[in-house]
Amino acid sequence: MKKILISALLLMTALWGWSAQQTRWVKGNTHTHTNLSDGDEYPQRVARWYQDHGYHFLFITDHDMVTATLALDADGNRDDFIVIPGDEISLTFQKRQGHVCALNPKRLPVAQAGASMSETLQNAVDGAHQAGAIAVVNHPNRKWSINAEDMRMLRGVHHFEVFNLQRDSNNFSAGGKPGMEETWDTLLSGGILLYGVASDDAHDFLGEFLPSRDHPGKGWVVVRVGELTPEAVCAGLEKGVFYASTGVELGDLQVTEKEYRLSIKPYRDTAYTTQFIGKNGAILKEVFGLEATYAFKGDEQYVRAKVFSSGGELALCQPVFIKK
Ligand SMILES: [Zn+2]
Ligand SMILES: [Zn+2]
Secondary structure (H helix, E strand, C coil), X not given: CCCCEECCCCCHHHHHHHHCCCCEEEEEECCECCCCCCCCCCHHHHHHHHHHCCCCEEEECXXXXXXXXXHHHCCCCCCCCEEEEEEEXXXXXXXXXXXXXXXXXXXXXXXXXXXXXHHHHHHHXXXXXXXXCEEEECCCCHHHCCCHHHHHCCCCCXXXXXXXXXXXXXXXXXXXXXXXXXXXXHHHHCCCXXXXXXXXXXXXXXXXXXXCCCXXXXXXXXXXXXXXXXXXXHXXXXXXXXXXXXXXXXXXXXXXXXXXXXXXXXXXXXXXXXXXXXXXXXXXXXXXXXXXXXXXXXCCCEEEEEEEECCCCEEEECCEEEEC
């Protein structure tokens, strides 16, 4: 049997390497607005909400500006919580939105719309990178703005929002339109490495937290880090050592040369299904319960894991590419 090699480009070397070190999983939101752009609350209170609700890190990503986060971080009681700078580069092409989050930029990213949606997005991605940031393509299905073809043409971007918890983000497939997981599998099947992020894109902190409002606490990422610093969080995101969640909490997540393995933290009597998904979205294996393992065969092209619960919550784990 041929030895299975997993592309070194992908997260696995990171996971193998990290398992021996002292690491932990930290929870954070990558997309948040304050009243310095179109959110309804002061940056200090936005940060405070996340700190008070079990988060370890928060990126503030106001539109086309880098909100100062240093003062938010300097509060003496924030031992296990950090606020990291960000910017939502917010471009428009023919009334379609092309939004890209720049995570941890060293300066304000600069970008302008181009002659097509993909060129517009590429300009935003390049602007983020030139400012030293990670680029995340945001809510592609909002206003049905960005399709798989637009994203396929992009260079150098490895993150997108598979779930954006604003109400009009159209995360799921319906009405003959592809959902974000479908788009993800289309791009992965074409050999494009893309990691999926879930985020709140929170705007509404005041008033009632109703399903119709864009309040915090709906979607997040959980990243494996050695220490809680902006650099460590960004390194985990860049290596794909994280999962996206709308509620399912994992106990652990390990990928070795032979297998993809995870465990789920139970919530009351909630039931769980894990699917291991491969090329063209094919379900390779389905497992019930709190533990799930998939042994690589070598011909899958890629494998990712999805956990869903009887409560309607999800965890989406990152793809690994497999070569014979
Ligand atoms: Zn946006
Ligand atoms: Zn936003």
